[in-house]
Amino acid sequence: MLFFRAIGVGVAMVAATWLLGWWTVPVLAAAYGFFRPPESGAASEAALGAVLGWGALLAWNATHPAFGRLSSAVGGALTIPTVVLMLIALAFAGLLAWAAARLATPQRRAVTAPRPR
């Protein structure tokens, strides 16, 4: 189930990143962490979803015929191999999503916990 939920998160990440930009990753992850039930592993699912989503986008880029030329240009400009750049991008998305979801989960508990009378 974790994997399927992560795929769902990933699809949402793809759409949001495409339409609005990178900053939607922590926002979506936080929302996911907030609304998922506590103890459900929301942070892991969000992180996996972000990696899958961004991974899909990177894979789409990599299938373009011009990617080889872009890769050598960008790799040289940033002085790192493009594959490392892609791994950094995945780690960036995954960590951002994990951290945001991880921080949002207790907030849900705080909001939904019965208040002392």
Next chain:
Amino acid sequence: MRSTRLGSVIALIVLAVLGYAGARPVGPLPPLGPLLDPANGILASVHSAELPPLSEGSIPGLQGPVSVTYDDRGVPHIFASNTDDAYRALGYVVARDRLFQIEMQTRAGGGTLTELVGEVALPLDQATRALGMPRSAEGRVADADTTTPTWRMASAYAAGVNAWRRQLSRRDYPLEYKLLGRAPYEYTVLEMQHLQNRMGYTLASSEDELRHVRAAALVGRAAADALFPTHAPIVEPLQPNGQSAPRRDPTVLPPPGTPDSTSVALLKAFGPVNLRVALGLPQRGPDAVGSNNWAVAPARSASGHALLAGDPHLELTLPSIWYEAHLVVPDSMDVYGVTIPGLPGIVIGFNRDVAWTFTNVGADVMDFYLETVDDPIGPTRYRLDGAWTPLERRVERFYAPDGTLMREDTMRYTHRGPLRRINEQWISHRWTVLETSAREPEVFDKAARARSATELLDHMAEQYFAPAQNMLAADRGGMIAVRSTGRYPVRAGNGRGDELRDGSVRTSDWIGYWPVSDYPQSFAPAQGFLASANQEPLDPKVQPRYMGTDWERPWRAIRINELLRENSAVTADDMRAYQTNPRSARADEFVPAFVNAARNGPPKPSLVRAGQLLADWDREYTTQNRSAVLFEAAMTNLSRLLWDELRQDDEAGTPAGPIPSDMMTAVLLTQPNHAWWNMRRTSSVETRDDILADALEAAYDDVVAQFGEPDTEAWNWSQHRTASINHFLRIASLSRRDIPMQGGSGTLNPSTGAGTHGASWRMVVELGPEIAAMATYPGGQSGHPASVRYDDRLAKWTAGQLDTLRVPRSEAEIPAAMRRARLMLSPTRN
């Protein structure tokens, strides 16, 4: 519970760190979020690498639809119903391929590069502002008549650039913006003026006014004047002088004299400074801007039609300084050629009747004045004809990319131009580029519509101001013509501009400009051809007045004229081949002297072997030849040994003087016992052959020590001279470096030490009933490093090959197989 809390703390730290690094630049890194974003960031740039087969766009103000067809070479053919629309579309398509270049170049001219790339550009921006370039551009725009065709044309072009920029999503920003973490800026008519100034800066010429002073401080005034003459002693001018070979004017070279005390004192006040270096003007070695152009009249062409070859040499950049385009407006304009991204109009090219091209004149159009000021630290007034005159003040502000103020400089201006403090002296300068009219774009619009070479050159003479260019034109009527066009100052007194002038009197001011009738020019010359190669354009016996001193050495001019004199049936392909002809007139001048000195010199094995190598050399700088490296080393040694008197005088502490060009060395070859051949520090008396033999022998030993025996590949010329085409940001992976090139010093494809300058656009046009043209430039049409069009022309350029240009009168004339893409432009709906 504790682990949950710890996890939350770690998550908070991770989110804070990545959130910050994602949104804000950290050190040299741009914000990581937009950069790494796979949908909009740097790797998503791959999707904009190539032109889509069919696309649409809109531009505000467009009066009708415009169709653009890109041919298989990536050249846009713009078909519009009126001229303004054609320029709107030109702005759009140039921005589509070169948006970052437009911003980079215009910011360089405006001194605002720091706002794009940060503090690293501060020295360059300061130099640009100190030269007064932004002030002059702003003044031109403020004073511009907005009802002129120029203004309309410039506004139309800017609208096209901005229409492309505005419809870009972040995903489609050029790669460089993503690397820098920036967004493209608004393009206005002011930016065009900045760019125009930048071109003037790029081609700024003339020798340093302190050159004579530095030489005279070591060897006396008479010797300095003779070593750095106003006129070239080897005469092969642009304006034909009726000679069938270069003329060598008798030159009396006084022996090295005693130091001139006035010069020594002046030099002490300035220190070992070069005014042009101090002002941040471009410094180039010989051959850096080695442009050539020539034309052949129908009587000397195989086809019976006029032929024209253009070969402007500039700094090599990726993307190229040029962008190729074709503009068609029925019954009004049909012009093909290259445009400078950011400026409307075809700068070099042809229409259905006329072809034209330029080389830099190199005239002296910038003078320096020694000013007297009221306060040596913060002056407010300067002395003029005995009275104190207020200085104009202007505060130059430099901003960082985030908009924060980085620095403020206070600039001062006299009535002549910017005032600068150099060591203890206050120097002002006047420069034609700062006084250019805002109407320059109109000049090229008129060129595009000219029906004859004469009409084109007359338009240019009337309106074109700076930088001065040798404009060569040929037409279908068989006319070939050239005129060195621009504005040349007339100075009072001896008329010379190569000396520091007294700023305290108005009599030092320019008193006008040359009349066009005095410009170097030739129309339908009897010899049947014309050639220019940055040489002194006028034969001093025809026109002795001062025009400048920074003439390129005559070797290229001699070689072109030699080729054109010996061929009375020139073909377009001959013209193409001449552009990379490897033979050197400079080697023709010096090799026999070296060989003779080796034969008559002492029988030392190195000298004998070196003499034999040069004797066997065909004097061609092909990539595989193994003698050019020896010859160049010998020439370096020769200069060092011959001009030893101009090297630093350690005892007096006088800094080294400037080194005369090898043209003066050639003059001395005919005077074997001249005092200059004798070396200052030896007790014996050396003659020409002693020095030549010593230079050659030492060169052979040095080259063998460095590269092994002459039969090794390390002696190949390709191992020593290469072209390096740098990206604007000097990023290695976006540059193309170490390209083996045919050509060397003094050849028609000259190479510089660093290989950073070279042929920027090679074009050959045959003006028959139908225009036929070939051309190429180093690079490609696209500024996108992932595009196949980024550097697809490099291979042919390197090999000296040209592409056949497609010049359709209508879209229907472009065969389907040769259509790469199509763009339909329409007016923006309100």
